[in-house]
Amino acid sequence: MRHSKLTIIGILLMLSTSTTLAKEPLDCLEKALTQKEMNNCANINFKEVDAELNRVYYAIQQKYIKNKAFLKNLKEAQRLWIKLRDADFSMQFPHSKEAGYYGSIFPLCADDYKAELTLKRIEFLKQWLIGAEEGQSCRGSQALQITDDIPQTKNESEIEQVCYANVIPYNDNKNTNFKDITELTLNINYGDGSVKGKYNYLPAEKDQRFGEINGSLWKGAISAEYTYEQEGETNSINVRIRLDDEKAIVQGEVKDKILSVSDEIKKIPCQ
Structure with missing residues (x-):
């Protein structure tokens, strides 16, 4: 022992x-x-x-x-x-x-x-x-060395905010200013792997859905609980979120089909 x-x-x-x-x-x-x-x-x-x-x-x-x-x-x-x-x-x-x-x-x-x-x-x-030292002939894809070291974990600089949104014009033949909006904002802590954020679906006509993400980063993907409010009721489902340089893919479903989500949301600059 x-x-x-x-x-x-x-x-x-x-x-x-x-x-x-x-x-x-x-x-x-x-x-x-x-x-x-x-x-x-x-x-x-x-x-x-x-x-x-x-x-x-x-x-x-x-x-x-x-x-x-x-x-x-x-x-x-x-x-x-x-x-x-x-x-x-x-x-x-x-x-x-x-x-x-x-x-x-x-x-x-x-x-x-x-x-x-x-x-x-x-x-x-x-x-x-x-990075590789100046003059190293076989550095391949490695960038040249810089003075900044790898950031230390578990401090504020470790928490990054990433934002995603889809804005789709809603054509009701009356008002073209209406839009269906899906928005996702994540705060990822690379020190402890925790993830928190907001995930909202804001359609022009249907009941809107507001919710919060609480989960963790694991093997390149986020597993989280999504707690949301819609039509005056509060529910939660488990979701899985995959991120790349251009988008976030959110998937989740509950057995009784209270809610099923499958969104591909474009990455945008955070405000």
């Missing part, structure tokens, strides 16, 4: 060289006495590391936003890396789906191993944020 705790601490110290994300898992480990508690700490650690990967990946997308060929290959490379990570995990723990095979420590071992693989990926991707 002591060896397992030291392994997690080692990973957290590696992560803490570039971010303050490690504080919560370290606090957890200081208090952990049972195997179950240590397993929980390892899970917290992995989620922190995965959030850091998402942050670095998004930072690269923003830095190279004009290099479409690079971004296309980055997306494909990340997709294939996820497959490789899962394959490596299965190779390390081939009986992971057999309950109890590796004992009560397995949840810790599993999250620990995935965190190690993810940290290696983070260090690899950071090459594109750090």
